[in-house]
Amino acid sequence: MRFEDLAGVSRAVAATPARNAKIELLAAALRGLAESGDERTVSAGAGYLAGELRQRQTGVGYASLRDLPPPAAEASLSVADVDIAFQRMSELSGKGSQAARKAEVAALFGAATDAERRLLVGLLSGELRQGAQAGLLADALARAAGLPLATIRRALLLAGDLKAVAVDALLGGAEALDAYRLTVGRPLSPMLASSAPNATEALAATGVPAAADIKIDGVRIQVHRDGEVVSVYSRSLDDITARVPGVVAAVAALDVTSVVLDGEAVGVDPDSGRAIPFQETASRAARRDGVSILHPFFFDILHLDGADLLDEPAATRWAALERVVPPALRVGRTMLDTPEAAEEAFARAVAESHEGLVIKSAAAPYDVGRRGAAWVKVKPRHTLDLVVLAVERGHGRRRGWLSNLHLGARDPQTGGFVMLGKTFKGMTDEMLRWQTERLQALAVEESEWVVRVRPELVVEIAFDGVQTSPRYPGGVALRFARVLRYREDKRPEEADTIDTVRAIHKGMP
Incomplete structure (x- = not known):
């Protein structure tokens, strides 16, 4: 052709x-x-x-x-x-x-x-x-x-x-x-969660019975074991086995012949035993020297000893997970049957400094690659995963760095991105150095003040609200946007959509 x-x-x-x-x-x-x-x-x-x-x-x-x-x-x-x-x-x-x-x-x-x-x-x-x-x-x-x-x-x-x-x-x-089958050793697209403003609405979406999983501030992993061979894949299906020996060792010790597990990996401070911040966890997972020590927490099982579990109800998969994975390697889970129980679980998770909850239908199959109502995440603050469209050159103390980010939400109708505003807040000096190097490598057009980049880098943004704005093409803009962390484990097509932003705007007083 x-x-x-x-x-x-x-x-x-x-x-x-x-x-x-x-x-x-x-x-x-x-x-x-x-x-x-x-x-x-x-x-x-x-x-x-x-x-x-x-x-x-x-x-x-x-x-x-x-x-x-x-x-x-x-x-x-x-x-x-x-x-x-x-x-x-x-x-x-x-x-x-x-x-x-x-x-x-x-x-x-x-x-x-x-x-x-x-x-x-x-x-x-x-x-x-x-x-x-x-x-x-x-x-x-x-x-x-x-x-x-x-x-x-x-x-x-x-x-x-x-x-x-x-x-x-x-x-x-x-x-x-x-002939397409789940093949142990070949990664598959992970199931994704949609969002809800509170636990009650999340439970209404999933239906009951449901489970409330602690939302861990780590990196998504999919682990395949076939006999003695253990392979670990990232959210983007990259092979990161050599970078996570702690995860490999934990799965190699399980009493199974073959298994595919879904979970999160978190860096743990060896002195305090507490989880380290996501940015450091992600940095460790990205290292190529094979010395990153990350602890796995699993929440789902897709295959066990020759049997595929993708199409089984979640409750059946969870029972299988409990049989073969010890509590120390499982995400904390609370079963729910009322909105009151959901709100109590959410309040407890926040009080224990977790990122929030993911509420999951007990009847749903594992719908790989889809973001639907079977899994719904709830966080205690407004956050969005957005894509960096451009960046402005810094001045004053930030001269020499790329500083002010132009942020875009995904437009599912066009496949492009809709700009929502700019921010330079929330960045440490270390983050500024990192993003300057990373964004320069993605540059496609440069002017005296602005560098336009390939829309590949996903960043998690916290904000106080969404307001009407004639300045931007989507008609809305974020209020007091600030950077929380970069999400190199996410692809741009997994960023939040302009429809989500407009729904947040509509629901605000």
């Missing part, structure tokens, strides 16, 4: 407001990819429609896109050509790699027309905002492959990779997707 054709589809999808029309455009493009019969073309092309590269890192930043050669007059690139070029860029390292990567970028952009270059820039910057988010692509893939949407969604949940599912659905059909 020609890359020019994919660029045309991308433009058409961005210009089309109707959901069904977007789906049909995407489905037609997917069918075109399938006609190639080539796995690379299908995988790369499906990724490009979603704004993703097959290569997680290419090393191409804003500076690499300067001084490009003139665009090509005629299209000549195929989807596979572009993927091969990105692959070469991703494999460059060591001395001379920067110059070699710049040469690769120049060769690719020199062979691309104006329309193709716009798509290339969108892919490299992470800002391909055409409204083709995962839900639309799942619908389009089902339509293109002639398969039930439920089959596509189940495969996406178990594989956690749209590109792989596209290859199997379009080239292998139903038989290939029927």
